Amino acid sequence: MRVLLVSYPEKTHFLAMAPLAWALRTAGHEAVFAGQPRFAEVINQAGLTAVPVGRDSDQARMMELDRNVAASGRTGLPEPYDVAEAPERGTWEYLSAAYRQATTWWHKMENLPLIPDLVEFARGWRPDLVVWEPTTFAGAIAAQACGAAHARLLFGPDVYGVTRAHFLRLRGEHGEDPLAEWLGSYTDFGEDLVTGHFTIDQLPPSLTLRADGLRYVPLRYTPYGGPSVVPGWLQEPPGKRRIALTLGLVATERFDGYTLDPQDVLTALDGLDVELVATLPEHEQRKLTHVPANTRLVPYVPLQALAPTLAAVIHHAGFGTLATTAQHSIPQLVVPGDTDSPAIARRLARQGSAITLPHPTPAAIRERLQRLLTDPAYAERAGSLAAEIHAAPTPNDLIPHLEDLTAHYRAQ
Secondary structure, three states: OEEEEEEOOHHHHHHHHHHHHHHHHHOEEEEEEOOOOOHHHHHOOOOOEEEEEEEEHHOOOOOOHHHHHHHHOOOOOOOOOHHHOHHHHHHHHHHHHHHHHHHHHHHHHHOOHHHHHHHHHHHHHOOOEEEOOOOOOOHHHHHHHHEEEEEEOOOOOHHHHHHHHHHHHHHOOOOOOOHHHHHHHOOOOHHHHHOOOOOEEOOOHHHOOOOOOOEEEEOOOOOOOOOOOHHHHHHHHOOOEEEEEEEHHHHHHHHOOOOHHHHHHEEEEEEEEEEEEEOHHHHHOOOOOOOOOOOEEEEOOOOOEEEHHHHHHEEOOOHHHHHHHHHOOEEEEOOOOOOOHHHHHHHHHHHEEEOOOOOOOOHHHHHHHHHHOOHHHHHHHHHHHHHHHHOEEEEEEEEHHHHHHHHHHOOO
């Protein structure tokens, strides 16, 4: 079968989608990845075929024009999707206004550059299945235009599906529906344009958030961080308990810096009998005022190679970081970053393998890390989480199921 994957140009989202494309290709299927022209190089670096569509645009800059979206990016879920974590906010007045704002200043801005070319390509190439990033509704529109089955691929709790379910319960028969009005301007509207025919979920069961009535398909996350080289020092066993500090790509590429000051972590671990591996870009390393003797500074190291050597990790609750380290039964100290990170961090803390620290100080970081290293309950729960992850099908295992689902949902 032919499979079209599509996302707006968000590198971290693409990295979480690439392994499924690889699995499709090794199973003998055709798989291509569509994105804005400037994103083709990132797609090609992963060994995948790129389909440039639309025009280049700075989606992050456009979202900054909406103060609500820009502000919430650093504090949690943007409106209206904060309702998934705080249902008490979900009045009709709040949801209808927030959906209109998000549709106008986020979803349209993100998708408009893609839609015409993507629809034209889909009608010509005629994929059997379209897999789309959960806010890249252009993928659903293109799928409907050519009769393909289509699915969302998640990299976090399904705040989009849960919020949509809240909205539909309140709307009744006569309420406005900004998202449906917009999507319906391209094709006959159905709820699958919002939430897919089915949804591929890469979170383990204890961390998921799902909407009633939707079809979810579990998938084991496959770590991939882009082109990388394993350094020689990482091939030797650590002489001390090794701790990693990793704060992701988005904070410095899109925003004005980390929500956690890396210097606080270095100060907190100064003098402890541990080795701290801090992955910080060189421009962030230059901001440090003191680097303790037990700290190794590196601009980047492949996390899938570093993780098996760790006793604990300090991170921002980014999906890729969390899922990669969790596969190796590692206790986690989480200082939540942007968008859905606080929601993921809360679930991880409830699961029991992590401590969440929303307001970090050097003293608090030191105390919580020592607790992670000495209380066996965290390691035990980390082992349980790893078992959940490894119980899910790999991308290669999932392919036969995707073939069946595609045959079921594809227009005949």
